[in-house]
Amino acid sequence: MSEGLLDIFMHIPKTGGTTLNELFKKQYKLNEIFDHDSFQLKMMKMDELTDMEKRNIKAITGHYFYGIHQEFSRPFNYFTMLREPVDRVISSYYFLKDYPGYEMVKNMTLEEFVVKGPEAPNLQTLMVCGSQEKPDIEKAKENLKTFTVVGVTELFNETLFCLKKAYSWGDIHYTRKNITKNRLAKEEVPSPLKNLIRKYNALDMELYDYAKKLLYEKLQSLTAEEQRQLAKFKLEQSALN
Template structure:
């Protein structure tokens, strides 16, 4: 990638993004990357950045909606992201937010109530990728994903990471998993009617997730024989670490 480009990691909550963000940060000096937790807080602080500070920034990471590159206009930019099976993502999000400060409303919710009325429980991935904070637009989301340098999926984390290393010429990408939601039901333990309810409220995310897998598989199929061997070696090394 050109040094002039702004590298943007769109971190979708509960997709393995905290682990990926830690790897991403290792590739830059502290003053070169803008990374905070809250979307509203980040936008406010970004607007306060001085021109010189913005020029020093080479990368952005966080829970941003597509379009955050406009804060750095007219600089060229590229995005990458990680999506996750929507059912797994919603279940993980529910158990994570139950104990997360600022989300007290979730504490007394059942999983079913969270799916119907909870924050971040309905087509969040489509909302983020299409760039709308109100109405999820699946076609716009797909159109945006086509322009992303890498579109990964949590279930193929190592494969995604290998593609990112190749595209961005990253250094060390070995990792230990971070921010894993503990004390949660596995997908297999959730009643089928509740699984179907999650699917109903995340129909667009399911479609977008399938599209993301298609894009990733196409990229993996384009790897050379030597790169495929490197990928298998990396996966074996990671299995020993985690």
């Protein structure tokens, strides 16, 4: 009996992934998904899973780098969401300032965080290329080419629609989760500081543009009926949020 394809959501921090993750989890039973180092509502590392539990798992979601599929000896597919790097770094800074385990960020200025903060320089490229140490933009692009869907936060509804089509998901209407409050908007950050973020995230800027290109290609391939359905979904969502 085939164990089937393993669906993997590579959740990059502060890309709108918490909202997406809630929708993703609804598609599976509790014993079918390994979610952010937890299984069936209990904290657990992946290497603690039994062989039987691994066989039953159909999906993985979490802040995992590309390569997590190597824990399972079966076919797999990935999807992910990227975010405009300047906005992602600003959001990450204000979120981590009050997050347990990141006390070092509390006393950092945004400028200090950009240069040496955790989850700041080129994090998206690091995660997608699968390296814990050195971001490889070409490897990251090669990996993205193999993903079932590559979304971007700024086109969240369009991304969701492509995911629904690719994975035959049910209802994808949502309310936003884990929004960083009490933060400066991108427009409020001084231009020299935004330029510094771009400098330290040059690879992420390139990868983000590539991700948008991949998503636009999917959107352009939609049929006229699918485009109508997408427009209807976006109208419904604007009324909800």
